[in-house]
Amino acid sequence: MDFEKLTELVIELEVDDIEAAVKEALEGDGKDPFDILNALTKGMDEVGKRYEEKEYYLTELVLAGETMKEAFKVLQPALAAADQSQDKTKIILGTVKGDNHDIGKNILGSLLLSSGFELYDLGMDVDANVIVDKVKETGATIIALSSLLTMTVEQIKTVHEALKEAGLRDSVKLIVGGAPLNMELAKRLGADDFADDAVDGVRHIKELAGK
Ligand code: B12
Numbered sequence: 001m002d003f004e005k006l007t008e009l010v011i012e013l014e015v016d017d018i019e020a021a022v023k024e025a026l027e028g029d030g031k032d033p034f035d036i037l038n039a040l041t042k043g044m045d046e047v048g049k050r051y052e053e054k055e056y057y058l059t060e061l062v063l064a065g066e067t068m069k070e071a072f073k074v075l076q077p078a079l080a081a082a083d084q085s086q087d088k089t090k091i092i093l094g095t096v097k098g099d100n101h102d103i104g105k106n107i108l109g110s111l112l113l114s115s116g117f118e119l120y121d122l123g124m125d126v127d128a129n130v131i132v133d134k135v136k137e138t139g140a141t142i143i144a145l146s147s148l149l150t151m152t153v154e155q156i157k158t159v160h161e162a163l164k165e166a167g168l169r170d171s172v173k174l175i176v177g178g179a180p181l182n183m184e185l186a187k188r189l190g191a192d193d194f195a196d197d198a199v200d201g202v203r204h205i206k207e208l209a210g211k
Contacts, residue, residue: 001025003039010043010071011050013063019070026078033078037107040071044103065103076110089209090140091117092131095124096155101148104178108144108198115202117209128155128162135168142208144201145191147178153189160190173208177201 001024009018022040025031047064050056056064091112095105102124109121120138122130124146131143143163147153156176163169175193176186186194193208195201 001029001031003031003035006036006039007043007046010040010064010067011046013047013060013067015063015067015070018067019074022071022074026074033075033082036075037079037111040068040075041107044068068103068106072106072110076113079110080113080116088116088118089142089211090120090138091142091144091205092120092122092134092138092140093144093146094122094126094131095146095148096152096159097125097127098155099147099149099152100124101146101178104148104198105146108146108177108201111198111202112144112205115206117205128159131159132162132166132168135163135172136166141172142205143172143174144205145174145176147176147181150180153178153180153185156186156189156191175201175204175208 001021006021006025009021022036025036026033044064047056047061051061093105093109093112095102105124109119112119120134120140122134134140135143143159145156145159147156160169160174163172173193174191175195176191177195181194183194193204195204
């Protein structure tokens with residue numbers, strides 16, 4: 001099982017075959033799970049391009065998301081086993097209210113779990129008040145939010161304000177990511193940090209956690 005084949009399976013939306021293929025790459029060939037993750041992400045990038053070029057439509061995108069989910073069923077434990085640095089910092093993860101994109105968020109979540117963080121994934125379309133309640137309940141010190149729509153980036157500000165109102169803003173670090181964002185916009189919306197991709201995101205989060 002070579003890496004090109006894994007990339008190809010994502011591009012061709014082979015939702016029924018991907019789990020076995022990832023398993024084979026891990027068990028048979030003993031491939032590095034992080035290289036497998038790279039191969040899958042490369043496939044997802046190509047799917048995104050095909051959508052923009054109108055070669056793929058919404059159905060294909062949804063299928064691509066399902067394919068990634070299936071792959072992660074077997075990849076996740078391998079990623080976790082490969083990175084033993086246990087850090088029990090609590091992180092709340094979610095996609096902002098009004099936004100139903102979760103593929104990037106899920107990749108970040110998998111990497112965070114693999115790095116040993118204690119993760120509370122609230123899913124997508126998450127209301128600011130739900131985030132505030134979860135901070136109170138868990139004592140999480142980091143919030144990582146995804147926003148893929150220009151229309152929903154303002155929600156980051158809403159979360160920032162809601163945390164302030166609850167008197168929690170100084171006890172948490174807020175990091176955000178997603179295509180419409182950059183460091184400058186993130187800071188303007190009240191976030192503490194921004195990262196371009198999930199791998200860099202984990203690096204930033206480790207820094208925010210003081211590791
Ligand atoms: C897949 C997809 C969908 C799928 C989502 C499936 C799912 N479960 O997520 C579906 C079909 C549901 C969808 C729907 C819509 N979509 Co859409 N979608 C995409 C697409 C093609 C790929 C997004 C993706 O998953 N990329 C792959 C992942 C891995 O990348 P990523 O999300 O950027 O995440 C990486 C980084 O950004 C970062 N990251 C992400 N989050 C975070 C968080 C933190 C804390 C950190 C540190 C890092 C980080 O790390 C990730 C991995 O490295 C993009 C176009 C594109 N090429 O990006 C459009 C796109 C985002 N969609 C778009 C639109 C307009 C829509 C719809 C409004 C379409 C419609 N007419 O209905 C709806 C909106 C529904 C809603 N309310 O959210 C536009 C947004 C335009 C804009 N700027 O506002 C885009 C850009 C397409 C376009 N060019 O027009 N979409």
